[in-house]
Amino acid sequence: MIEEITSKQNPKVKLAMQLGNRRTRNQTNLFLIEGYRELSRAVQGRVKIVSLFICPALFLGTNEKALIKQIKKDQALIYSCSESIFKKISYRDRPDGLVAIAEQMHCLLRSVSFSPTAFVVIAEAIEKPGNLGTILRSADAAGVDGVIVCDRCTDIYNPNVIRASTGTLFTTSVVEATSQEDLDLMRELKIKIIAATPSASQDFTQVDLTGPVAIAVGTEQLGLSDFWMEQADICVRIPMHGIADSLNVATATTLLLYEVIRQRKGKNADHFLR
Numbered sequence: 001m002i003e004e005i006t007s008k009q010n011p012k013v014k015l016a017m018q019l020g021n022r023r024t025r026n027q028t029n030l031f032l033i034e035g036y037r038e039l040s041r042a043v044q045g046r047v048k049i050v051s052l053f054i055c056p057a058l059f060l061g062t063n064e065k066a067l068i069k070q071i072k073k074d075q076a077l078i079y080s081c082s083e084s085i086f087k088k089i090s091y092r093d094r095p096d097g098l099v100a101i102a103e104q105m106h107c108l109l110r111s112v113s114f115s116p117t118a119f120v121v122i123a124e125a126i127e128k129p130g131n132l133g134t135i136l137r138s139a140d141a142a143g144v145d146g147v148i149v150c151d152r153c154t155d156i157y158n159p160n161v162i163r164a165s166t167g168t169l170f171t172t173s174v175v176e177a178t179s180q181e182d183l184d185l186m187r188e189l190k191i192k193i194i195a196a197t198p199s200a201s202q203d204f205t206q207v208d209l210t211g212p213v214a215i216a217v218g219t220e221q222l223g224l225s226d227f228w229m230e231q232a233d234i235c236v237r238i239p240m241h242g243i244a245d246s247l248n249v250a251t252a253t254t255l256l257l258y259e260v261i262r263q264r265k266g267k268n269a270d271h272f273l274r
Helices: 011-018 022-028 036-044 064-073 083-089 129-142 159-165 179-188 226-231 249-273
Strands: 002-005 030-034 049-054 077-081 098-103 119-124 146-150 174-177 192-196 213-217 234-237
Touching: 011 049, 011 083, 011 098, 022 030, 030 036, 030 159, 036 049, 036 064, 036 098, 049 064, 064 077, 064 098, 077 083, 119 129, 119 179, 119 249, 129 146, 129 159, 129 249, 146 179, 174 179, 179 226, 192 226, 192 249, 213 249
Parallel strands: 002 077, 049 077, 119 146, 119 213, 146 174, 192 213, 192 234
Antiparallel strands: 030 098, 049 098
16 A cells, blocks of 8 residues: 655655654664665665655656555655655755665674685775665675775765765675774784875785785775774875875775786686686
């Protein structure tokens, strides 16, 4: 059954609007997921969707009905509303008629399943939601074992993190931990910590990344903290040939991740040629 909502003062609408606020997300352990692609990945990642607001007039395609049916099958409540009400809930300039309220997932650090040649991202105190979301998207594309968000500044359930990640937040192992907890696990598992910093003497293409590695990146303004710089096994830089002294943290992370892939593919090719 789909319930029709006709008032912007409806408590369900008010809750959805309030979930744009971090404090409300923390208090309720709920968050918003907007968009067909993001919701599809949330379903794929077995996120518990509590309720779904729909506005058929804003649908962009023909696949929405199947997704709504799947979400309804998983016991979510479905609410239909007008464009004016829906746009009060939406945080996008061009909404596509789907916004859900879902339960937050909090994974334990030791729940991450590491491969024999572990491949991890350590994201320390990333401040901008768009950057954290893009790091998650790149991490998913690179096939990492997990992303560890250390000493967080940005809420991983910020709507802009979810949007920038294109929903890969739900299909990638993402955990939050303190830097010390993360370091202890990296040492225990003998995963080499690679710190990205403009002050390093070695280019990122000059070091061996074929073994178990954790790519560590830091805040947009200051980079990695002294803690991680002192604990890193190797520090690397991305060479800059213009006026700028560094890349955006999400762009830098993407380059480093794909260098790991390039080196590992090259190593495998050499093995088969022997």
